[in-house]
Amino acid sequence: MxxxxxxxxxxxxxxxxxxxxxxxxxxxxxxxxxxxxxxxxxxxxxxxxxxxxxxxxxxxxxxxxxxxxxxxxxxxxxxxxxxxxxxxxxxxxxxxxxxxxxxxxxxxxxxxxxxxxxxxxxxxxxxxxxxxxxxxxxxxxxxxxxxxxxxxxxxxPVIEWPILVVIPNYELQTSVARDVLPNELAYSTAVEAGAIGNMLIASLYAKDYVTAGHMMQQDMYHEPYRKHLVPHYQFVRDAITGDCFAFLSGAGPSIFVVCSPDHFNENFRALNLLQNCEVKHIQVDVNGVISYEK
Known part of the structure; x- marks a missing residue:
């Protein structure tokens, strides 16, 4: 087996x-x-x-x-x-x-x-x-x-700050979320969007999670076009406080929140007040897929 x-x-x-x-x-x-x-x-x-x-x-x-x-x-x-x-x-x-x-x-x-x-x-x-x-x-x-x-x-390098995920009780098909994306971006927008992504990677290597978090919230490729498909998106952004940063998980509708350890408890309580959502404290899996004969 x-x-x-x-x-x-x-x-x-x-x-x-x-x-x-x-x-x-x-x-x-x-x-x-x-x-x-x-x-x-x-x-x-x-x-x-x-x-x-x-x-x-x-x-x-x-x-x-x-x-x-x-x-x-x-x-x-x-x-x-x-x-x-x-x-x-x-x-x-x-x-x-x-x-x-x-x-x-x-x-x-x-x-x-x-x-x-x-x-x-x-x-x-x-x-x-x-x-x-x-x-x-x-x-x-x-x-x-x-x-x-x-x-x-x-x-x-993996993110060392606590991570929460807000999972709503409704689905969002990736095909629907793909359909709202633009066919083109202006050159100046593409340059800025690329710089934001570059800063995110640099911040992860530097373990500067405040900068990384700010970059996570500055996406210009997809979140501006998809957030209207996620009714609780703005509620999450408004609920979090302190050094706490939210971004769509993939095409959505789940939202990840990277949170300073100093502000974790207050944000966990605040997010649990959201209706029709489950909030989980999760960990990064560092092993990937495993398979073996039993």
Whole structure:
């Protein structure tokens, strides 16, 4: 039996659009063995409503890899547990994609390295910011060139301040959030947006989380166009105090908050007053995906 554990991820960290991501300690876990038919059992509120049919993410992605690697199709019995909420900007689809590749890699003896997994899955996703941190762990900066099929990633120092995530009780499909983005940015806007992202990375290396936090809140690529899709966005921004900084998780609607240790308790209490939202104190996952034979 194969055991797989895939961490959730948050992408962008504000201005790092499609290029910066962070793995966090919410997990998709699977126990997998070969079977005569597909048999998938779901545990955990996040995936309780999923059905075992041909549209199941794991089944679809396994079928994709059968064709990609020219493999004979097999069926699997899978027990899944997840506390990664669906369509909340926490990489639920990316975690399923990674888990599917782990299944194929193990049962077909492909012996793919983590770097090969990141490259392959970045080609599928079109960007590395979700899959790379969930595979490698920690905070990852990534670059993907579609025309030249080049993928580069670099792990940067993890954030050492406490982190909260505000998870609303409604979904936001990534396709909807992508549709509101502009087709073009003015040259001067693009230059400023790039400078903000550069300062974010420099601040993480310097462990200057006040500067990093200010950069996280200055995004010009996506948050100005998406925030109207997230009703609680402004409530969160207005609720936090002190050295505490908020940014959309991926396409939303979850919101991450990086908070000074000196102001953590007061902000945790303030955010828990939000209606129809769950507030979690989370940690950065530094290990990435793990899988082994039980």
């Amino acid at each position: 194969l055991y797989i554990k895939v961490p959730a991820s948050t992408s962008n960290l504000g201005p790092g659009f499609d290029s910066i991501g962070m793995a966090v300690n919410l997990y998709l876990e699977l126990e997998v063995c070969e079977n005569e038919t597909w048999d998938i059992h779901h545990f955990g509120e996040a995936i309780a409503d999923l059905e075992n049919n041909e549209n199941h993410y794991i089944r679809k992605y396994c079928k994709y890899f059968f064709e990609k690697f020219n493999l004979e199709a097999r069926c699997f019995s899978i027990v899944m547990h997840s506390d990664i909420p669906l369509a909340r900007g926490l990489g639920s689809s990316g975690s399923a994609l990674i888990a599917s590749l782990e299944i194929i890699n193990y049962f077909y003896g492909l012996k793919l390295s983590k770097e090969e997994k990141v490259r392959l899955l970045s080609e599928i996703e079109g960007h590395p910011d979700n899959v790379a941190p969930s595979i490698l762990g920690g905070v990852v900066v990534g670059y993907y060139n579609k025309k030249q099929h080049i993928t580069k990633t670099l792990q940067v």
